[in-house]
Amino acid sequence: MRKVLLALLVGIISISIVLSGCGEAEPEEKPLIKIAELNWGSARFQCEMAKIIIEEGYGYPVELVPGITIPMLQGLRTGDVDVYVEGWLQNQQEAVDTAMEAGDIVMLGFINNDNWQCGFVVPTYVIEGDTERGIEPMVPNLTSVFDLDQPECKELFANPENPSKGLILNGPPGWECEIVTLEQVTTYGLDDHYDVMNTGSSEGLFASLQGAYDKGEPWLGYLWGPTWIAGALDLTLLEEPAYDEEVWNEDHGCAWPSVDLFIAAHKDFPDKAPDVAEMFEKWKLDTPTLNEALAYMLAIEGEPVDVAIWFLKEREEIWTQFVPADVAEKVKAAIAEM
Amino acid sequence: MFDFPEFFSFPLGDWINITVDWLTLEWAPFFDVITIAIREPLVSLEHFLWWLPWWAVIVILAAVAWRFAGRRIALFTVCGMLFIGVMGLWDETMTTLAIIVTSVAVSVLVGIPLGILAAKSDRVEAVARPFLDGMQTMPSFVYLIPAVFFFGLGKVPAVVATFIYAVPPCIRLTNLGIRQVSSEVVEAGKAFGSTGLQLLFKIQLPLARPTIMAGVNQTIMMALAMVVIASMIGASGLGLEVLRGIQRLDVGQGFLAGISIVIVAILIDRVSQALGRTRETGLRRGG
Numbered sequence: 001m002r003k004v005l006l007a008l009l010v011g012i013i014s015i016s017i018v019l020s021g022c023g024e025a026e027p028e029e030k031p032l033i034k035i036a037e038l039n040w041g042s043a044r045f046q047c048e049m050a051k052i053i054i055e056e057g058y059g060y061p062v063e064l065v066p067g068i069t070i071p072m073l074q075g076l077r078t079g080d081v082d083v084y085v086e087g088w089l090q091n092q093q094e095a096v097d098t099a100m101e102a103g104d105i106v107m108l109g110f111i112n113n114d115n116w117q118c119g120f121v122v123p124t125y126v127i128e129g130d131t132e133r134g135i136e137p138m139v140p141n142l143t144s145v146f147d148l149d150q151p152e153c154k155e156l157f158a159n160p161e162n163p164s165k166g167l168i169l170n171g172p173p174g175w176e177c178e179i180v181t182l183e184q185v186t187t188y189g190l191d192d193h194y195d196v197m198n199t200g201s202s203e204g205l206f207a208s209l210q211g212a213y214d215k216g217e218p219w220l221g222y223l224w225g226p227t228w229i230a231g232a233l234d235l236t237l238l239e240e241p242a243y244d245e246e247v248w249n250e251d252h253g254c255a256w257p258s259v260d261l262f263i264a265a266h267k268d269f270p271d272k273a274p275d276v277a278e279m280f281e282k283w284k285l286d287t288p289t290l291n292e293a294l295a296y297m298l299a300i301e302g303e304p305v306d307v308a309i310w311f312l313k314e315r316e317e318i319w320t321q322f323v324p325a326d327v328a329e330k331v332k333a334a335i336a337e338m
Numbered sequence: 339m340f341d342f343p344e345f346f347s348f349p350l351g352d353w354i355n356i357t358v359d360w361l362t363l364e365w366a367p368f369f370d371v372i373t374i375a376i377r378e379p380l381v382s383l384e385h386f387l388w389w390l391p392w393w394a395v396i397v398i399l400a401a402v403a404w405r406f407a408g409r410r411i412a413l414f415t416v417c418g419m420l421f422i423g424v425m426g427l428w429d430e431t432m433t434t435l436a437i438i439v440t441s442v443a444v445s446v447l448v449g450i451p452l453g454i455l456a457a458k459s460d461r462v463e464a465v466a467r468p469f470l471d472g473m474q475t476m477p478s479f480v481y482l483i484p485a486v487f488f489f490g491l492g493k494v495p496a497v498v499a500t501f502i503y504a505v506p507p508c509i510r511l512t513n514l515g516i517r518q519v520s521s522e523v524v525e526a527g528k529a530f531g532s533t534g535l536q537l538l539f540k541i542q543l544p545l546a547r548p549t550i551m552a553g554v555n556q557t558i559m560m561a562l563a564m565v566v567i568a569s570m571i572g573a574s575g576l577g578l579e580v581l582r583g584i585q586r587l588d589v590g591q592g593f594l595a596g597i598s599i600v601i602v603a604i605l606i607d608r609v610s611q612a613l614g615r616t617r618e619t620g621l622r623r624g625g
Contacts, residue, residue, distance in 0.1 A: 070587050095587075160373075161381045161492065169491065173569075173578055174585025198578055199491055201570040207486035208572075214362055214487075 030060045031272055036072040036081040037064040041228045042290045043086035048308035054276055056334035057327035077104035079266045089260040091176045108280040111261040118224035118256050120145055124234040126218050135216045144239035149193045157220040159195045166194040169221030172201050180252050181222045187253035231295040282322045309338050362487045369488040376494050384436035407612035418601035427598050434565055434575035437493055441500040441561045449505045453512020470506040478567050486571050496573030504560040511553025515546030551614030562603045
């Protein structure tokens, strides 16, 4: 009896081993590609889209490694991740330069450089009011950063911890924008009138803006785009002097320059997967396209992967330019099933 | 067959979102009152600590440490605080101190009465226990963002989040301390005709004091552990310096701020532990 049981057990185990082995057998083994999934909407959407195209079209397995900018860039240098999608060059200039000089990473291409709609932002109802929600215009004559020193503005954006001054919310600590914003506040002569508060994280900044927006309260702070919240809420960017390289280098007393969104790779990647590297070199998405994708993500309350599938289905004319025709066909066939 | 059937799912996440939206809009006046009640004392304390000359702060802290925890801790206090000053983190440390003191004060003010309540009633204890478990294990990021909706950015939501995380040991150990008071002592008290309040304040609480102080000590330590997390919603101070350091891969800056947090932690820990002990021995001597 015992022997029969034992034989049965051995039989079951061997069958299950054989069966599980079947699933893993691949005709040709391609190396795993690890993509750094940076933690904001537009980067995550592009990562998911790249994952689908690479897996379905090129046949490489792909792993997305979630993380934040600087640690991920470090991972790219050591080869823990292969590709880094949507870095903001001017925001990480020093770290990127160091890595390039050391020869650890290579620049694959630029997604675009027409965005960077960032600066000092208020909800539009602060200036124009919102008849639908019954909100009166609070400071109708606010148009540029130089209007902020008016007493009624200071009073409106008063710092609850120090009511004699106004409050400007700054970006997360450690970002280049945090330092630039601080300097701009001084250059524009606002430092006597306003305290600048560090919001700790982009989540904190967004939550504060969303909370104030829902309640129809005044809000003044730094914000950048493309970002889902800029697509979702009606916001107004306060005017600043136009970008001028000389002024910028001296005291940042002007609007931000446009920034280059780049895709970089570990130095060995072009040898490891030359066809995929070529795709990333052709990868171009302009800001309106990215904003559209982000707004769609918000509208369907979906995940980046949902947006990626939607984009692959609806915007064939854009992404098929990145890949050879046979790859495009494979991807199209695969997404038709999704 | 192996996947969980989808028709069992229901939109609990959506309901939570709707509830949070509703609370944000409809309960705004209520949260505003709490915000002011926390912010005003906190900001006054912070400004007071900034206003005090640095040497006065060190002298006061060292004196307190000497009185309750002895010479060695007093010496450590002086060296530690000087180190913080030399590292250029004095103002940040004062801010962190103000946040910690406020959080702990709120936790103790709410925690000890709740602990007493739980000790008096088995039902309250049974109901409270799963909530306390939840408060201690729920990842704090989950309630940080709603806290920003309700209380805005900055120190107030930080205090609230710290309170949620740090109040459970205070409640638990107050409850435990009172329940551990020997029933014979309580019987004796009753036999001498003491009222319920007399029983509580003259017998149970004094005898439970060491345990309660252990709870307060735990609360303080947990509040310090929340400092960095709370800085992610704009609470300034040492936590923000840590965050700034790690975001820029400036390990040195991160470590310095981290060491400062450790110094403050050791200081408060030793003093508050000693406070529990001296009260205990004092009671024995007196009794």
